[in-house]
Amino acid sequence: MKHHAAYGLTMEEIDAVVVEDSKPMQTILRSILLSFKVARVRVFDSVDDALEACLAEPPNVILTDWRMTPTTGFQFLRLVRHRHMEPLCYVPILFITAHGTRNLVDKALRAGAHHVLVKPVSPSTLFKRLQWLVNDDRPMILEHSGFYNIYGIHKAMNEQAEKLQSLDGARLHHRIAIQKRNKVEDAVEVALDEDQAAEEQAADGGDEVIFKETPSAAVKHIRNAEFATIKDVKLH
Structure with a gap:
């Protein structure tokens, strides 16, 4: 050498x-x-x-x-x-x-x-x-x-490539998590607005608001948001 x-x-x-x-x-x-x-x-x-x-x-x-x-x-x-x-x-x-x-x-x-x-x-x-x-x-x-x-150049370049691949994977995971959070937050905001409107409507009609065991609008929207996110991840 x-x-x-x-x-x-x-x-x-x-x-x-x-x-x-x-x-x-x-x-x-x-x-x-x-x-x-x-x-x-x-x-x-x-x-x-x-x-x-x-x-x-x-x-x-x-x-x-x-x-x-x-x-x-x-x-x-x-x-x-x-x-x-x-x-x-x-x-x-x-x-x-x-x-x-x-x-x-x-x-x-x-x-x-x-x-x-x-x-x-x-x-x-x-x-x-x-x-x-x-x-x-x-x-x-x-x-x-x-x-x-x-x-030693090939070993060094392979190690660097692995680090870059891991970094790219971490960035993708973070981007998916952010997308999921944004969709859930949007769903929660829409659902809370709908629940508030329903409560106001019931109050104006003099009826008592009765909470049932069926999922509320907020829960439905959150589930829909999570399902859409999971679907997007599988497609990508």
Whole structure:
């Protein structure tokens, strides 16, 4: 097992490659990185150009966009991580994308990316991520597929997925409980109004209000509300 290429470096020792097909974004990232006083920044418009330069002279950090043509950032990651790309396969990759969905992040990290940042990225955020990166001591391991990956990443992502699933389940349960409570409260309010009207009508007629063992309007409305809620839950 071997550490990634940026492990233990200082900010001034970082040789960074930026792969970005947007000229304005290229300028922004170059400016931010140079403000950190890194050793060197090389910028490329496409994966093909970047890959050729990286093979000739490997950097120790790669920052890349996700959506590019004709070769995407994800394809770039897979190319870099193959064992035949050594020593480039040990270079950490940070994605900077405008499409930071949960599925994208999961896919990127499981394939060997070290982090995913969402555009627009602030200098402070990028600085903290680079500081975190040079201190990240997780080794790189060769999987049976022939690709290098971060040790323990699949276990960590599975645990995170379970936590998110549990959280989603708790939120669903809470939402159903709130819906049930609202329906019952509405039913109680309507039923009490009807009971009050019935009492007033009986009082106006001079008749004595006699409570029977049959369910009152309030009880009927509450039962109807509970039944409707249970029905909704089963349908969902």
